[in-house]
Amino acid sequence: MTIWQCTMCSTTMEQEEAPEQCSSCGADNRVILDKETIPETLEAVRDRARKNLKGFCAAYPACDGNFDKICQKEAYGKPIGFGGAGAGFSFRANVMALEAVRFKLRVVGEHTEPDTSCTFLGTKLDFPVMAASTAGAERYNNAISEDDFCRAVIRGCKDAGTIGWRGDTFFYTPDDNPALRAMKKEGVPAVPIFKPRSQNVLKRLIHMAEELGAPAVGVDLDGCGSTIMARHNQPVFRKSVKDLKELVQATSLPFIAKGIMTVEDALSCAEAGVKVVSVSNHGGRVLDATPGAAEVLPDIAKQLKGQVIITADGGVRTGYDVLKMLALGADFVLLGRDVIRAAVGAGSLGVRIHMEHIQKILKKAMFMTGVSSIAEIDSSILC
Structure with a gap:
C-alpha cells in the first residue's frame, strides 16, 4: 500500500491508487503526492513547479524576464503567460531597479535578534x-x-x-x-x-x-x-x-x-x-x-x-x-x-x-x- 499525503492540509491516506481527492479537505489529486516524494525544501518545491509548468515557466534562478527566458519568448502574438507585456521591458525594469539598490553592511553595535513582526x-x-x-x-x-x-x-x-x-x-x-x-x-x-x-x-x-x-x-x-x-x-x-x-x-x-x-x-x-x-x-x-x-x-x-x-x-x-x-x-x-x-x-x-x-x-x-x-x-x- 502507498501512503498519500495532501499538500493542502497534510492529511494522509493509505491506498494502492492515488486518491481522486483529499478525504479531509476535498483538494483534488493534483496536490496529493506519494508521501515519499513530499518536498521538504524550497529547492524541491521549485523542482516540482518547474516540471508542472513546463512551457510556461522554468523556475530559473533569476526570474528577470530576459529574452532567453521561456516566459518572455511567448510575448509576440501569443498569450503572455508568466511573461511581461511587449518586449518585457517593464518586467525587467522591476528586477533591474532592485538590483541597483545597495545596502550598507553594519557589523559594529549591540547584538540583537531582529523582530520582523x-x-x-x-x-x-x-x-x-x-x-x-x-x-x-x-x-x-x-x-x-x-x-x-x-x-x-x-x-x-x-x-x-x-x-x-x-x-x-x-x-x-x-x-x-x-x-x-x-x-x-x-x-x-x-x-x-x-x-x-x-x-x-x-x-x-x-x-x-x-x-x-x-x-x-x-x-x-x-x-x-x-x-x-x-x-x-x-x-x-x-x-x-x-x-x-x-x-x-x-x-x-x-x-x-x-x-x-x-x-x-x-x-x-x-x-x-x-x-x-x-x-x-x-x-x-x-x-x-x-x-x-x-x-x-x-x-x-x-x-x-x-x-x-x-x-x-x-x-x-x-x-x-x-x-x-x-x-x-x-x-x-x-x-x-x-x-x-x-x-x-x-x-x-x-x-x-x-x-x-x-x-x-x-x-x-x-x-x-x-x-x-x-x-x-x-x-x-x-x-
Missing part, C-alpha cells in the same frame, strides 16, 4: 510580506485547480504567519468566483482584489467579501489594461476619483488601490479616501516600457508615507529584495510569481515553505544592516 490593518503578521493578488494559475498546464490554487495561497500564508491577497481574472464572476469560494472554505483572513469592472459589479463583489470577513478589499486599477480580460471580452474600466470615492464609501472595509506608479495617481487615491496604495506595474504585464516599481516608490512614499499604508511589488524574489522595498518606503511587500510557483509545486505546503524562507532571509538582511525591528527600517541602511 508587524500589523496590517489590525491583523498581526510575523513579517511584512504578503502574497500578491494573482489569479488564473489553473490555465498553466492545468497543474492545479483554481480553487486549490486560491486555497493554497490563503492557507499557506496563514501557516507562515501572514496573509494572502487574492486576485481576479477573466473566468471569475460574482456567481462563480474561486477566490471568494476559497476564502469561505478556509475561513481565514484574505484580501480580495478585483479587476476594475463596472461599479455595480464591484459593489456586489465587495459586499460578498464583507460577508466573508475580509480585512480589506481593493481594485487592481491597472487591470484596466489587462490583455487577458480584453481577449475574453470582459469589460474593465479606468476609474476616476469620483468612481474611487463611490467604492470607498460603499464599504466599511479599508479600501486598497493597486497598480499605482505615479505620485499624481497616488495623491488622487488618497483624495478618494483609499487606505492602502499599492505601488505596482502589474509585474510588467499591462504596459511595456514603464519604470520598475522600486524606481517610483521613493517619490510616492515621500508624498504619502504616514497618510496611507504603502505596499509594493515587482521583481521581489528574496528577503533582501523585501528589505530594499521597505527601505525605499514601502510598509509591506507583495510576492507574485514566486507564490504561484510555490503553490503549483506543493500546494499550501509549498507556499508556507517559500514564505518562511523569505522571512528567514529578511531577518538575516536586517541583522547585517544593523536593524532590529521593522519600524527602524528606512533609507539610512542604503548606500
Whole structure:
C-alpha cells in the first residue's frame, strides 16, 4: 500500500491508487503526492513547479524576464503567460531597479535578534510580506485547480504567519468566483482584489467579501489594461476619483488601490479616501516600457508615507529584495510569481515553505544592516 499525503492540509491516506481527492479537505489529486516524494525544501518545491509548468515557466534562478527566458519568448502574438507585456521591458525594469539598490553592511553595535513582526490593518503578521493578488494559475498546464490554487495561497500564508491577497481574472464572476469560494472554505483572513469592472459589479463583489470577513478589499486599477480580460471580452474600466470615492464609501472595509506608479495617481487615491496604495506595474504585464516599481516608490512614499499604508511589488524574489522595498518606503511587500510557483509545486505546503524562507532571509538582511525591528527600517541602511 502507498501512503498519500495532501499538500493542502497534510492529511494522509493509505491506498494502492492515488486518491481522486483529499478525504479531509476535498483538494483534488493534483496536490496529493506519494508521501515519499513530499518536498521538504524550497529547492524541491521549485523542482516540482518547474516540471508542472513546463512551457510556461522554468523556475530559473533569476526570474528577470530576459529574452532567453521561456516566459518572455511567448510575448509576440501569443498569450503572455508568466511573461511581461511587449518586449518585457517593464518586467525587467522591476528586477533591474532592485538590483541597483545597495545596502550598507553594519557589523559594529549591540547584538540583537531582529523582530520582523508587524500589523496590517489590525491583523498581526510575523513579517511584512504578503502574497500578491494573482489569479488564473489553473490555465498553466492545468497543474492545479483554481480553487486549490486560491486555497493554497490563503492557507499557506496563514501557516507562515501572514496573509494572502487574492486576485481576479477573466473566468471569475460574482456567481462563480474561486477566490471568494476559497476564502469561505478556509475561513481565514484574505484580501480580495478585483479587476476594475463596472461599479455595480464591484459593489456586489465587495459586499460578498464583507460577508466573508475580509480585512480589506481593493481594485487592481491597472487591470484596466489587462490583455487577458480584453481577449475574453470582459469589460474593465479606468476609474476616476469620483468612481474611487463611490467604492470607498460603499464599504466599511479599508479600501486598497493597486497598480499605482505615479505620485499624481497616488495623491488622487488618497483624495478618494483609499487606505492602502499599492505601488505596482502589474509585474510588467499591462504596459511595456514603464519604470520598475522600486524606481517610483521613493517619490510616492515621500508624498504619502504616514497618510496611507504603502505596499509594493515587482521583481521581489528574496528577503533582501523585501528589505530594499521597505527601505525605499514601502510598509509591506507583495510576492507574485514566486507564490504561484510555490503553490503549483506543493500546494499550501509549498507556499508556507517559500514564505518562511523569505522571512528567514529578511531577518538575516536586517541583522547585517544593523536593524532590529521593522519600524527602524528606512533609507539610512542604503548606500
